Amino acid sequence: MNRITAEKLDEGDSxxxxxxxxxxxxxxxxxxxxxxxxxxRIIMITFNQPSPILKRTYLKNNxxxxxxxxxxxxxxxxxxxxxxxxxxxxxxxxPRNLTNLSVAISExxxxxxxxxxxxxxxxxxxxxxxxxxxxxxxxxxFMTSKLAILGMPGFFVAVENGLxxxxxxxxxxxxxxxxxFTLPAED
Numbered sequence: 001m002n003r004i005t006a007e008k009l010d011e012g013d014s015x016x017x018x019x020x021x022x023x024x025x026x027x028x029x030x031x032x033x034x035x036x037x038x039x040x041r042i043i044m045i046t047f048n049q050p051s052p053i054l055k056r057t058y059l060k061n062n063x064x065x066x067x068x069x070x071x072x073x074x075x076x077x078x079x080x081x082x083x084x085x086x087x088x089x090x091x092x093x094x095p096r097n098l099t100n101l102s103v104a105i106s107e108x109x110x111x112x113x114x115x116x117x118x119x120x121x122x123x124x125x126x127x128x129x130x131x132x133x134x135x136x137x138x139x140x141x142f143m144t145s146k147l148a149i150l151g152m153p154g155f156f157v158a159v160e161n162g163l164x165x166x167x168x169x170x171x172x173x174x175x176x177x178x179x180x181f182t183l184p185a186e187d
Contacts, residue, residue: 004034008035009118009123012151013176014144018160020182021125026183027142028122029061031155032068040153041117042068043108047126048157050075071104086160099140105143109150118153119143124171125162135166144174155179159161 004015005048019027035042046054049085058065066077073164076082090104094154105119121143128135140156147154160182163171172178 006038009153014154016156017174017179020157040115043119045071045121048123120155123157125159
């Protein structure tokens with residue numbers, strides 16, 4: 001599958017989204033646009049790019065920032081302090097600290113209870129810089145289980161060939177479907 005449908009989001013499914021490394025940025029934009037078209041708010045967990053950079057990218061691509069809140073795992077770690085642009089963002093001190101990340105996600109999900117919201121984690125492949133495959137597997141299982149219990153959809157973005165086979169198997173098992181953004185969009 002390479003298309004997102006309202007039915008799948010409304011069921012609270014979780015998706016593993018595969019992208020080529022060269023089109024990861026474009027596929028992030030594509031994913032956000034498709035989710036927004038289906039009238040969902042987005043909790044964007046970003047390991048790949050700092051939230052201020054993502055915001056600029058989204059604005060250039062006519063994406064409504066009012067429907068997105070960021071959990072930024074890289075900016076504070078990279079800068080040693082909060083970035084200037086802290087609007088609509090929560091910052092994690094260190095991308096290795098999955099406990100703080102889990103708490104931030106849980107608080108955000110409580111805040112959006114009863115609202116059509118989905119979680120996008122960009123990207124599992126970048127998490128490998130900071131965390132072991134085993135820790136990412138445990139965290140992904142925690143996240144997909146939590147989202148399933150809450151009936152909220154989630155997207156876990158990964159570079160197609162950027163994961164070891166065991167992690168890829170775990171992610172494929174934990175999620176309901178794989179969306180292959182390496183293929184052209186279906187009409």
